[in-house]
Amino acid sequence: MSAPPARSPRVGVWLIGARGSVATTVVAGCAALTAGLHPPTGLVTEGPEFADSGLPALSSLVFGGHDTTDCPLPKRAEQLAAGGVLPHRLPVAVAAELAAADREITTGGPLPGDTRTAEELIAAFTEDLRGFVRRNDLTRAVVVNVASTEPVATGDDLPPSSLYAAAALRAGCPYVNFTPSTGLHHPALAEQAAAGGLPYAGRDGKTGQTLLRAALGPMFAQRALAVRAWSGTNLLGGGDGAALADPAAAAAKNAGKERVLADTLGTVPEGEVHIDDVPALGDWKTAWDHIAFDGFLGTRMVLQTTWQGCDSALAAPLVLDLARLVARAHETGRSGPLGELAFFFKDPVGTAPAALAAQYAELVEFARQLGGAR
Numbered sequence: 009m010s011a012p013p014a015r016s017p018r019v020g021v022w023l024i025g026a027r028g029s030v031a032t033t034v035v036a037g038c039a040a041l042t043a044g045l046h047p048p049t050g051l052v053t054e055g056p057e058f059a060d061s062g063l064p065a066l067s068s069l070v071f072g073g074h075d076t077t078d079c080p081l082p083k084r085a086e087q088l089a090a091g092g093v094l095p096h097r098l099p100v101a102v103a104a105e106l107a108a109a110d111r112e113i114t115t116g117g118p119l120p121g122d123t124r125t126a127e128e129l130i131a132a133f134t135e136d137l138r139g140f141v142r143r144n145d146l147t148r149a150v151v152v153n154v155a156s157t158e159p160v161a162t163g164d165d166l167p168p169s170s171l172y173a174a175a176a177l178r179a180g181c182p183y184v185n186f187t188p189s190t191g192l193h194h195p196a197l198a199e200q201a202a203a204g205g206l207p208y209a210g211r212d213g214k215t216g217q218t219l220l221r222a223a224l225g226p227m228f229a230q231r232a233l234a235v236r237a238w239s240g241t242n243l244l245g246g247g248d249g250a251a252l253a254d255p256a257a258a259a260a261k262n263a264g265k266e267r268v269l270a271d272t273l274g275t276v277p278e279g280e281v282h283i284d285d286v287p288a289l290g291d292w293k294t295a296w297d298h299i300a301f302d303g304f305l306g307t308r309m310v311l312q313t314t315w316q317g318c319d320s321a322l323a324a325p326l327v328l329d330l331a332r333l334v335a336r337a338h339e340t341g342r343s344g345p346l347g348e349l350a351f352f353f354k355d356p357v358g359t360a361p362a363a364l365a366a367q368y369a370e371l372v373e374f375a376r377q378l379g380g381a382r
């Protein structure tokens with residue numbers, strides 16, 4: 009009798025904020041692509057440049073995570089479908105995969121009134137992660153932070169995002185911070201991050217207004233046009249809109265948007281970015297940019313752009329891209345900050361060019377190296 013076929017290695021994706029809009033779209037979307045229900049539109053790593061990189065197949069990804077709410081994932085998917093974020097019939101078509109991921113979601117923290125110390129929380133999160141890897145017989149698990157944006161951290165105490173990042177290090181898991189929250193960037197974690205031997209990437213996914221800024225900023229600079237002012241306004245609802253109604257959380261987000269301009273233009277133009285919470289818009293974001301610039305002989309001109317995007321549909325494929333790339337980087341022995349993934353982030357770790365085209369060239373070279381490292 010012949011031996012049963014070996015099961016292909018399975019890779020875990022542990023989502024912090026696993027019941028949120030982005031996380032739910034990641035789980036439902038991965039199942040939809042695996043089942044061939046939708047083409048991989050928006051997924052960078054399905055392009056030909058990545059075909060020989062040895063990335064884990066979408067069908068090999070196993071999802072779990074932490075959240076502090078208890079809304080079941082299938083119900084969350086139905087809510088997103090009702091809001092037009094997910095295709096109408098998708099929650100039913102991928103009900104089994106949503107239920108499987110839901111069984112792997114554990115209550116995180118800190119919860120209101122939580123009396124556990126930082127060390128106790130890190131230890132609990134680490135144990136949850138190890139249990140996920142063991143139960144599912146995973147070769148590795150990538151931790152991805154897609155929880156609500158925190159206010160900028162001040163003081164010595166580790167914010168929740170850093171407690172989770174510390175747990176990822178302790179459990180030996182590569183880490184991706186898709187949010188502007190502190191995560192691994194806390195000074196108290198710097199030594200452990202450097203010594204951990206694990207690859208990590210972040211911060212804050214570049215999905216809409218900042219993506220456009222990273223493409224347009226270099227255009228103005230290369231054409232020697234003088235940008236006098238760059239102002240932006242964002243209207244959005246959903247959980248992210250509610251979280252960013254807090255000026256401290258919005259400040260964390262806006263710092264990244266402004267940094268992209270400073271890095272690509274070489275100067276900081278006048279102008280501010282505003283984020284308004286408009287609950288009626290749900291996950292649908294309108295981002296308006298007004299760019300005042302001078303041309304030849306000081307002639308004054310203006311470019312205005314209006315980006316109307318569905319936030320979770322923009323973010324979810326990038327989370328899948330990042331999980332695959334960082335898992336493969338870990339497999340090939342890479343460690344430390346992955347600046348080559350700057351293409352995906354507003355505020356990239358490590359050293360990286362600021363212009364989108366240069367970031368894409370670095371990503372493609374990175375993909376080639378991952379393939380060569382077999």
Ligand SMILES: NC(=O)c1ccc[n+]([C@@H]2O[C@H](COP(=O)([O-])OP(=O)(O)OC[C@H]3O[C@@H](n4cnc5c(N)ncnc54)[C@H](O)[C@@H]3O)[C@@H](O)[C@H]2O)c1
Nearest residue numbers: 025027028029030075116155156157187213215247319323
């Ligand atoms: N285009 C995009 O959608 C995009 C782009 C860049 C960054 N982001 C970031 O991704 C994150 C998720 O966005 P979203 O729209 O899914 O938000 P969301 O509000 O729908 O989901 C966030 C989830 O995090 C959970 N959470 C909050 N505190 C937690 C904690 N301490 N532990 C575990 N879970 C916790 C919440 O309960 C919620 O389920 C946000 O920080 C957002 O800024 C999104």
